[in-house]
Amino acid sequence: xxxxxxxxxxxxxxxxxxxxxxxxxxxxxxxxxxxxxxxxxxxxxxxxxxxxxxxxxxxxxxxxxxxxxxxxxxxxxxxxxxxxxxxxxxxxxxxxxxxxxxxxxxxxxxxxxxxxxxxxxxxxxxxx
Amino acid sequence: xxxxxxxxxxxxxxxxxxxxxxxxxxxxxxxxxxxxxxxxxxxxxxxxxxxxxxxxxxxxxxxxxxxxxxxxxxxxxxxxxxxxxxxxxxxxxxxxxxxxxxxxxxxxxxxxxxxxxxxxxxxxxxxx
Amino acid sequence: xxxxxxxxxxxxxxxxxxxxxxxxxxxxxxxxxxxxxxxxxxxxxxxxxxxxxxxxxxxxxxxxxxxxxxxxxxxxxxxxxxxxxxxxxxxxxxxxxxxxxxxxxxxxxxxxxxxxxxxxxxxxxxxx
Amino acid sequence: xxxxxxxxxxxxxxxxxxxxxxxxxxxxxxxxxxxxxxxxxxxxxxxxxxxxxxxxxxxxxxxxxxxxxxxxxxxxxxxxxxxxxxxxxxxxxxxxxxxxxxxxxxxxxxxxxxxxxxxxxxxxxxxx
Amino acid sequence: xxxxxxxxxxxxxxxxxxxxxxxxxxxxxxxxxxxxxxxxxxxxxxxxxxxxxxxxxxxxxxxxxxxxxxxxxxxxxxxxxxxxxxxxxxxxxxxxxxxxxxxxxxxxxxxxxxxxxxxxxxxxxxxx
Amino acid sequence: xxxxxxxxxxxxxxxxxxxxxxxxxxxxxxxxxxxxxxxxxxxxxxxxxxxxxxxxxxxxxxxxxxxxxxxxxxxxxxxxxxxxxxxxxxxxxxxxxxxxxxxxxxxxxxxxxxxxxxxxxxxxxxxx
Numbered sequence: 186x187x188x189x190x191x192x193x194x195x196x197x198x199x200x201x202x203x204x205x206x207x208x209x210x211x212x213x214x215x216x217x218x219x220x221x222x223x224x225x226x227x228x229x230x231x232x233x234x235x236x237x238x239x240x241x242x243x244x245x246x247x248x249x250x251x252x253x254x255x256x257x258x259x260x261x262x263x264x265x266x267x268x269x270x271x272x273x274x275x276x277x278x279x280x281x282x283x284x285x286x287x288x289x290x291x292x293x294x295x296x297x298x299x300x301x302x303x304x305x306x307x308x309x310x311x312x313x
Numbered sequence: 314x315x316x317x318x319x320x321x322x323x324x325x326x327x328x329x330x331x332x333x334x335x336x337x338x339x340x341x342x343x344x345x346x347x348x349x350x351x352x353x354x355x356x357x358x359x360x361x362x363x364x365x366x367x368x369x370x371x372x373x374x375x376x377x378x379x380x381x382x383x384x385x386x387x388x389x390x391x392x393x394x395x396x397x398x399x400x401x402x403x404x405x406x407x408x409x410x411x412x413x414x415x416x417x418x419x420x421x422x423x424x425x426x427x428x429x430x431x432x433x434x435x436x437x438x439x440x441x
Numbered sequence: 442x443x444x445x446x447x448x449x450x451x452x453x454x455x456x457x458x459x460x461x462x463x464x465x466x467x468x469x470x471x472x473x474x475x476x477x478x479x480x481x482x483x484x485x486x487x488x489x490x491x492x493x494x495x496x497x498x499x500x501x502x503x504x505x506x507x508x509x510x511x512x513x514x515x516x517x518x519x520x521x522x523x524x525x526x527x528x529x530x531x532x533x534x535x536x537x538x539x540x541x542x543x544x545x546x547x548x549x550x551x552x553x554x555x556x557x558x559x560x561x562x563x564x565x566x567x568x569x
Numbered sequence: 570x571x572x573x574x575x576x577x578x579x580x581x582x583x584x585x586x587x588x589x590x591x592x593x594x595x596x597x598x599x600x601x602x603x604x605x606x607x608x609x610x611x612x613x614x615x616x617x618x619x620x621x622x623x624x625x626x627x628x629x630x631x632x633x634x635x636x637x638x639x640x641x642x643x644x645x646x647x648x649x650x651x652x653x654x655x656x657x658x659x660x661x662x663x664x665x666x667x668x669x670x671x672x673x674x675x676x677x678x679x680x681x682x683x684x685x686x687x688x689x690x691x692x693x694x695x696x697x
Numbered sequence: 698x699x700x701x702x703x704x705x706x707x708x709x710x711x712x713x714x715x716x717x718x719x720x721x722x723x724x725x726x727x728x729x730x731x732x733x734x735x736x737x738x739x740x741x742x743x744x745x746x747x748x749x750x751x752x753x754x755x756x757x758x759x760x761x762x763x764x765x766x767x768x769x770x771x772x773x774x775x776x777x778x779x780x781x782x783x784x785x786x787x788x789x790x791x792x793x794x795x796x797x798x799x800x801x802x803x804x805x806x807x808x809x810x811x812x813x814x815x816x817x818x819x820x821x822x823x824x825x
Numbered sequence: 826x827x828x829x830x831x832x833x834x835x836x837x838x839x840x841x842x843x844x845x846x847x848x849x850x851x852x853x854x855x856x857x858x859x860x861x862x863x864x865x866x867x868x869x870x871x872x873x874x875x876x877x878x879x880x881x882x883x884x885x886x887x888x889x890x891x892x893x894x895x896x897x898x899x900x901x902x903x904x905x906x907x908x909x910x911x912x913x914x915x916x917x918x919x920x921x922x923x924x925x926x927x928x929x930x931x932x933x934x935x936x937x938x939x940x941x942x943x944x945x946x947x948x949x950x951x952x953x
Binding site: 412 | 468469472473476480484510511517
């Protein structure tokens with residue numbers, strides 16, 4: 186029997202960010218019932234969980250976009266840089282993706298995102 | 314002897330977009346002398362030509378960013394979708410990258426970019 | 442028995458934009474299987490179809506956002522201005538929402554969106 | 570006798586944000602004489618004070634736009650969420666407006682704006 | 698007796714864009730009464746007509762911003778490039794301002810704005 | 826003998842921001858070898874160091890663009906407001922440039938940038 190997109194999303198979400206659905210529901214559910222399930226179903230079940238592009242490549246795309254869109258997405262950029270490292274991107278590859286964005290989102294966005302990446306790398310690797 | 318970034322850029326630019334430097338200079342050089350060389354040196358020599366990330370992955374990043382930034386970059390999105398196909402991305406992979414951007418740049422940007430991709434695919438593959 | 446978000450979305454989508462799911466699938470389905478259902482489920486079932494805010498107010502929000510985000514979303518702005526009229530907004534109210542956005546997205550975005558609204562109004566009301 | 574837009578703006582500004590004109594003038598007037606009056610005249614007298622759209626609906630439009638434009642407008646988003654509550658929007662309605670923006674400004678912008686709304690709601694309602 | 702900002706704006710607007718107020722009112726006034734006067738008062742009377750910065754410098758600022766914001770503001774970019782030429786900027790200076798924006802709004806925005814400038818220059822100078 | 830753009834950039838960079846190249850290399854060079862030289866060559870040698878537009882005018886353009894692009898570029902806005910003061914812009918002229926951007930990037934961006942300018946002015950001039 187085929188899994189529903191919600192099931193696919195929930196499994197992937199639990200692998201990548203354990204406890205996220207419960208955390209979203211605890212924080213926003215009293216205002217927006219069903220919102221947490223919607224994030225799981227759409228973001229994970231219908232996007233990141235799609236076949237057709239490896240997770241590593243999906244993180245390249247996301248890190249690039251969040252960099253180009255600028256610093257207002259810093260919390261999400263941090264989460265996705267962590268996710269990219271888990272999906273097999275190296276620190277250098279992530280830095281390359283971000284720095285290339287100086288061409289599309291401008292130098293300030295690229296520099297700010299590099300600083301965000303350094304923060305994540307330092308948290309990941311306490312010997313830095 | 315090490316190649317200069319301008320030489321590296323010029324070789325890569327000629328491979329990916331033959332005649333681009335001359336075209337830029339013919340169009341903008343009377344107003345902005347040296348601008349064409351600057352594009353070649355910075356975009357190709359110091360960005361796309363860097364080691365550390367395969368060209369295919371660089372196109373994923375660029376297509377993602379141009380999608381998320383919205384339709385004002387349509388001419389550049391077309392060029393980079395073509396470039397991504399030449400660098401080994403499939404039509405489906407490009408569609409996946411673009412559609413994933415509905416999460417970051419919104420649904421209108423993603424739909425508009427899918428339409429741009431369809432235009433490129435149709436030009437590439439006249440049997441469509 | 443409770444309806445699924447996909448069912449809720451499909452019914453609302455059929456009311457607001459008859460044939461949209463089939464059109465999306467015909468256009469993008471060969472590249473992105475399941476994408477059309479995802480739009481229906483998320484946009485209509487999990488967003489526009491939510492209780493808690495009348496459809497008229499949802500169109501105010503959407504028209505405001507698309508205006509402030511600028512002209513790259515013109516096709517979607519047209520669809521949502523039409524949708525807003527059907528949901529009970531008057532032409533004047535839509536113009537007010539758009540013009541107010543001069544404060545947030547700048548004067549060019551507001552003027553461009555007013556021009557888009559005039560196009561929709563003229564198509565709606567051939568006596569203009 | 571008709572009120573001038575400056576008078577209309579000043580009355581509305583005093584109702585919604587008492588002391589704002591003086592605060593703007595004290596802060597920016599030495600650099601930009603007349604700027605505070607310009608904000609009052611244009612924002613309040615010629616926009617929020619216009620007939621044709623209820624204040625409640627104007628706040629829906631503004632909250633939607635500031636959400637979609639992203640986190641760089643957080644101080645203004647807080648002010649307008651407070652304003653929307655005073656104009657009769659409920660916490661749930663504001664959350665609906667913001668969450669709907671995931672479709673247009675992306676998920677990160679919507680989540681960040683929900684967090685800003687939670688901050689405002691907690692300040693408003695200390696029993697939360 | 699001091700001129701009102703509306704009078705100052707109207708005189709400057711008539712000098713820079715003769716007939717603009719009437720054109721705005723003819724086009725939008727049935728939906729938004731008073732909007733044309735608001736543009737004249739705020740944009741021209743309270744911004745471009747302010748002492749403290751020469752008109753030439755104001756056009757540098759505007760051309761830079763519209764370039765960085767991207768192609769959705771093309772109609773306004775054309776108007777302001779024309780305005781900048783009348784205020785004493787040379788074609789080369791305008792090109793410099795635009796190209797510098799590659800650092801802040803990205804290369805696509807800068808290239809697209811250069812193309813817009815070339816369109817304006819060709820209309821201005823038929824011997825090109 | 827003609828100077829290379831890297832030499833031109835290095836001299837200008839050392840004048841405007843002494844030690845910047847070394848600081849960039851120390852911070853990012855382990856991930857992105859050559860990046861610091863690329864910033865010097867492109868930003869300073871091929872942009873700010875170009876003849877054709879005085880440095881003062883270049884800062885007008887940059888401050889305008891960073892304002893319109895919104896608060897995500899605050900660190901860069903601070904650097905460029907300082908740079909503009911050194912290049913001969915007065916505090917009032919900078920405030921005029923920023924406030925004019927309310928027309929293009931919206932009121933929140935302009936107000937936020939004015940606040941950033943006040944921070945810089947206070948650091949520059951402790952008697953304020």
